[in-house]
Amino acid sequence: MGKRRINMTDLIIGAPLQWDVYDSTGHLLLGKGHMLVHARQLETLVERGLFIDALGESGDGKRAACAQAAETPSALRMINQVNRRLEALLVNLPNETGAEAKLLEAANVLIRAAASEPDIALASILLNQQCGIYPVRHSIDTAIVALLVASSLHKPADEITLVTAAALTMNVGMLRLQETLQHSAAPLSAEESKTIQEHPQESARMLQHAGVAQQDWLSWVLHHHENEDGSGYPHGKHGADIPANAKLISLADRYCARVSTRNYRKSLLPNAALRDILLADKNNIDPAVASAFIRELGIYPTGTLVRLQNGEIGVVTGRGPSTTTPKVHALIGPRGAPLAQAFRRDTEKQLYAIRDVLTEEQASMRFTMQQLWGPAAAL
Structure with a gap:
């Protein structure tokens, strides 16, 4: 048998197994179609190993299984590599030769990472905030949201590349000021306000x-x-006079700024940030762009920390059947004790419906992105 390890996140209590599951010695543990009914079964599987037969098919299926068995590239590692590369490029931009090609290369690496693992890319905005300096990290976060929304709108690949590059470089003109403000709660000086404008x-x-x-x-x-109602800057343009992709980048910029932790203020919860944009900024944004934005992120964006109706605490790990029923993996049990592994919950069921969105302090749990998304989220 050609073994391929599977993750706990591939298994759902109450759902039939998609494969025969073996231990590390090749002994069959459970057959395809068997339904897991309680957490202890998952714990037993973890103790004995979680493997499926990667060579159980022939022809193209066999080759595909072999390819899956190969080491999974880490999308999170690629995102962090772009972070380091972009910082070097932007800080030294006046002295860079061939800057356009280098920036486009960074944009394309980010696109590959986000396209291959969109859930990990979106989750990194909320769960990977320790990586790099704020101005660069914020630009990367904005670019991830912008490129995913652009992709959902079926924009051409060349256009998505330029949208990504524009988001990555939108604030290069105030890079140093952004980093300074990250460490200060003082009111803006006249000179700082002028630099921002x-x-x-x-x-x-x-x-x-x-x-x-x-x-x-x-x-x-x-x-x-620029804003839809003409209240933006630098030229006070209105509606159709503002390029559509500038509107897309603007909305991604606003969302990522609200959910990012600053040294001088706490971040907004993701659902509160979305609500704040749609209500407080409703006159400033294009409704069509806002609709595409909500469709892609959902009400509970990937990476959001949540409490379920049964009292468990977990993490939104992907999009679900609707914007209000995302995929969630529970990490903390109803009585506050850590679960043995991350258990996937069906939020369409009342027992596992989302009750609250939590801050890191309220959730009070330690985990790595790799625990939830596997090798593709390895650092």
């Missing part, structure tokens, strides 16, 4: 000076703080 033009100017010749890219950077 002028950063779209300065970012576009710096990119053009560094050799970026793509006019759409430069335009989306220039207009990413």
Whole structure:
């Protein structure tokens, strides 16, 4: 038998097994179609090993199974590599040769990571905030949301690449100020306010000076703080006068800024951040873009910490049948004790419906992204 290890997240209590499951010696533990009915069965499987027959098919199926058995590349590691690469590029942008090609290369690596593992990419926005300096991390988070929403709208690949590049570079004109403000709760000085107001033009100017010749890219950077009602900057443009992709980047920027932890203020919970944008900013955003945004992220974005109706605490690990019924894996039991493993719960069922969204302090649990998403989320 050609063995392939499976993760706890592949198994659901109350759902039939999709494969024959073996232990590490090749002994059959449970047959395909067997239904797991309680947590102790999962604990037993963990103790004895979780493997399926990767060579049980022939022809193309066999080759596909062999390919699955190969080491899974880590999307999270790729995202963090882009973080380090982007910081070096943006800090040194005035002195970079071939900056456009280098920035596009970083954008394409991020696109590959997010396209291969969109759940991990979205979760990294909430669960990977310790990586890198805030200004760069925020740009990467914004780019992840923007490229996934752009993909859901079936935009051409070349356009998605430029959207990603524009999001990654939108704030290069105030990079140092952003990092300074991250460590200060003091009111903005007149000079700092001026830098913020002028950063779209300065970012576009710096990119053009560094050799970026793509006019759409430069335009989306220039207009990413314009508002639907004309209250934005730098030019106070209205509605249809604002490029559609600048609107997309703007909305992703607002969401990621609200959910990011700052040294001087706490982040908003993801569902509260979405509500804040849709209510407080409703006159400033394009309803069509907002609808696409909600469809892609859902009411409970991946990575959100939640309490279920049965009292368990867990993490949203992916999109579900609707925006209000995402995939959730429980990590803490109803009485507050850690569970042996992460157990997938069906949030369509009343027992496992989401009751509350929690802060890190309220959830009070330790876990790694790899525990929930496997090798594709390894650091």
